[in-house]
Amino acid sequence: MKKIYFLASALLAVTTLKAQTTVDFEDLTLDPESYYNGSDEAGGFTSGGVTFENEYNTAWGSWNGFSYSNITDNTTTGYGNQYSAIPGSGADNSEIYAVYHSGDTMHFPDSHARISSIDITNTTYAYYSMKDGDAFAKEFGSPNDASGADDGTNGEDFFNIVIYNHDATGAKTDSITFYLADFRFSDDNDDYIIDTWTPVDLTAFTDINYLTFSFNSSDVGEFGLNTPTYFALDNIKYENTTGLTKNEIAQFSLYPNPATSTLNISGDAGEYKIFNTNGSIVKSFTHNGLSTIDISSLNSGIYIVKVSTGNSFGTQKLIIR
Structure with a gap:
């Protein structure tokens, strides 16, 4: 046993x-x-x-x-x-x-x-x-x-x-x-x-x-x-989030997407997390306007990138090849 x-x-x-x-x-x-x-x-x-x-x-x-x-x-x-x-x-x-x-x-x-x-x-x-x-x-x-x-x-x-x-x-x-x-x-x-x-x-x-x-x-x-x-x-x-204004939805861009070894992020500053499809955090970092992130250690697949700025939230899908 x-x-x-x-x-x-x-x-x-x-x-x-x-x-x-x-x-x-x-x-x-x-x-x-x-x-x-x-x-x-x-x-x-x-x-x-x-x-x-x-x-x-x-x-x-x-x-x-x-x-x-x-x-x-x-x-x-x-x-x-x-x-x-x-x-x-x-x-x-x-x-x-x-x-x-x-x-x-x-x-x-x-x-x-x-x-x-x-x-x-x-x-x-x-x-x-x-x-x-x-x-x-x-x-x-x-x-x-x-x-x-x-x-x-x-x-x-x-x-x-x-x-x-x-x-x-x-x-x-x-x-x-x-x-x-x-x-x-x-x-x-x-x-x-x-x-x-x-x-x-x-x-x-x-x-x-x-x-x-x-x-x-x-x-x-x-x-x-x-x-x-x-x-x-x-x-x-x-x-509960009913009534969130546009100012409370964080705005950011990911490129390239699909990505391979690096990912560029521009937009609202805040705490960023990348989740795999099991919901586990595979990478987290602080972004202050423009960042280049090393993702070479991540396997190919679909991920979710989520940001929290303290008073706003945002989510985007990321594809890694």
Whole structure:
């Protein structure tokens, strides 16, 4: 069995936005060691101005979408402990956090919202399922499935979520992939399952109306993913941007675009960041009117360049060949 390490390096930079709201779920109430799963058939709940949709099946007593919890039990394995986050508390040792399972959306009060970050971690249920395996899901790092048969992965397992940005028309305009577990490294010591609250940088998203989520795993069976499709979330930091004037939209130019080894930037001065398609920052720098940036270390592909001037924001697509 491979030794599991947890990525401190997965902590991504966070850009602070003006008039920022942090959804920390502490405006909700729960009895000690309890949870809300939509059994009242309300269809969801609201915290910090954001609506979290939920669908509850009364016939089966099951749910999908969002729930919220203050469960601290991070040692009990299995489906019966599906409302627990593996750190044993909310982010920053707070009490209440949310749990996402399978489907439904996260709606913002403004159809042009911007998000700086969301704190994400594994649930206890999913964590131990990947770490040790169970009756349905494999032990990550093993070449065998839950039944003991060779599954063809050679132990190169992974579990990720894809976060999709939807605009006011409902169209998907961007996405970011975040790995809750990854065992595909050439050095087994780099393999990990997330067990801490990890900020995921979403500043590459613009004009956000709502977010949706999907799961991918190397452990797939006849009926879909065997890995439990859950994650926990907290500290959603966002800003409503309706009413931004033209003066609040930063103006800058990139050339050449497509680029190869160097990139010229002209326009508004500020803090610039280049993101890859996974939402990770691959380069950051301060620009003061005209800059030439060395991008020779970046692989060919599509990137997003984002600037913050303190009172304005701007985003452009960059192609590197």
